[in-house]
Amino acid sequence: MALPPYYSNLGPFRELFLTGQPILTYHHVGKRPRGARLKGLYVSPRLFARQLVELLAAGFSMPPFQQIAAGLPCPPRPVFLTFDDGFRDVFDHALPVLRRGDCHSIVFLLSDLLGRSNEWQQRAGDRVELLMDAAQVREWLAAGHEIGSHSRTHPRLTQLAPEAAREEITASKKALEDRFGRLVAHFCYPYGDWNDRVRELVIEAGYTTACTTEPGINTAATDRFALRRVTARYRSRNWKNLWTALWRGWKTP
Numbered sequence: 263m264a265l266p267p268y269y270s271n272l273g274p275f276r277e278l279f280l281t282g283q284p285i286l287t288y289h290h291v292g293k294r295p296r297g298a299r300l301k302g303l304y305v306s307p308r309l310f311a312r313q314l315v316e317l318l319a320a321g322f323s324m325p326p327f328q329q330i331a332a333g334l335p336c337p338p339r340p341v342f343l344t345f346d347d348g349f350r351d352v353f354d355h356a357l358p359v360l361r362r363g364d365c366h367s368i369v370f371l372l373s374d375l376l377g378r379s380n381e382w383q384q385r386a387g388d389r390v391e392l393l394m395d396a397a398q399v400r401e402w403l404a405a406g407h408e409i410g411s412h413s414r415t416h417p418r419l420t421q422l423a424p425e426a427a428r429e430e431i432t433a434s435k436k437a438l439e440d441r442f443g444r445l446v447a448h449f450c451y452p453y454g455d456w457n458d459r460v461r462e463l464v465i466e467a468g469y470t471t472a473c474t475t476e477p478g479i480n481t482a483a484t485d486r487f488a489l490r491r492v493t494a495r496y497r498s499r500n501w502k503n504l505w506t507a508l509w510r511g512w513k514t515p
Contacts, residue, residue, distance in 0.1 A: 267477065268302070269494040270309075272316045279322065282479040283330055285342040285491040286313075290391070291359075292351030294496075299388045302495045307355040309496060314363050317341055324365035327408050327448060331470045331486065343367035344473060344491065346412060346450060347380065350392040353402060361405060369394070369402060370412035370450035370473070373437040382416040382452075396441060403442060410448035411435050411469070418455045419463075427460060432467040447471070461487050 266274055269286055278284070294304035305313075317324070322339040329336050343360075345352045348371040360367055375381065377395030384390060394402070399409060413419065413430040414437070422430065431449065438446045447470045451460065454475025464472045464487055471486045478490035 267493075269313075269492045270496065271313065272320060275492070276320065278479055279341060280339065282481040282484075283336060283340055283342065284479050285330070285344055285473065285489060286494045287344045287346060287473070287475070287491040288352070288356070288494050289346050290349050290351050291345075291356040292349075292354065295389060297389045299386070300383065302493075305494055305496060307359065310356060310494075311359045313494065314359060314365060318363055318365075324363070324367065326366045327368040327410070327471075330480065330489070331447070344450070345369040347372065347416070348376070348394045348399070348412070349380075350394055350398065353394050353398045357402065357405060357407075360407070366407060368408040368410050368448060369399075370410045370448070371399065371434075371438060372412050372414065372416055373434040373441075374414040375416070376441075399442060403444065408448070409438060409442065409444065409446060410450060411438055411446050412450045413452050416452045418453055419451065419460045420455050420457050424459065424463070428463050428466075431460075431463050435467055435469065449473070451475075456488075 269275060288305055289303035291305055291307055291310045293306060294301055298304065322341045323337050324343050325337055325340050327342050330342055343365065345367060348369050352369065375393055376399065378393055380388065380391045403409065411434040414434045417430055419427045419430060435446045449464050449469040450473040456474060471489055473489045473491055476490050477492055480489055484490065
């Protein structure tokens with residue numbers, strides 16, 4: 263099935279979403295600022311709200327992320343919502359929309375960077391973007407949403423020595439659990455960078471799932487430590503790229 267490589271509206275994905283357990287991934291929910299290098303990471307609040315309304319109107323639900331773990335039943339037509347990095351604009355703009363729609367979601371946090379900024383992106387020349395602080399994370403939790411770990415500092419885990427990778431994975435879980443008094447059972451590989459060694463470290467740390475950036479739909483047979491996701495973003499105005507994407511085959515598990 264040929265599909266766009268990103269999610270902007272339900273139309274091209276409707277039938278595929280009915281075949282399993284899709285996960286949508288977001289980074290920013292806010293106006294794309296001038297000077298942003300990673301433009302595709304931004305979804306406007308208006309588009310985000312429209313995407314959720316469209317899913318709900320089509321009979322899809324946004325259940326708690328924990329239900330995708332092995333052994334937990336999912337409701338009919340689930341779509342799981344994830345937010346990577348814990349950007350403050352998600353708290354500012356996504357949380358009110360989620361509340362109105364009675365939708366559940368999870369944010370993957372960087373334990374050492376709470377209340378700070380996107381230092382890993384700034385080193386690559388990107389603009390400064392703020393991250394949620396502890397008080398905002400507590401409000402996020404109080405609203406019924408979940409938190410997971412995205413490591414301590416957002417490194418490429420496959421490029422670290424084993425002990426350094428273990429520290430990023432294990433210490434982030436403990437730090438978040440100690441700070442917020444909640445079990446942190448879900449991990450998200452920074453940059454989608456993982457291999458068998460990193461996967462084993464995640465399992466060793468006590469997580470029950472891990473998200474990749476590999477596109478596709480999850481089924482009961484999908485490795486829970488290699489969950490596939492569909493990236494949500496604005497509709498491209500580059501028609502050449504869009505036409506190429508429409509002809510590119512997408513493999514589902």
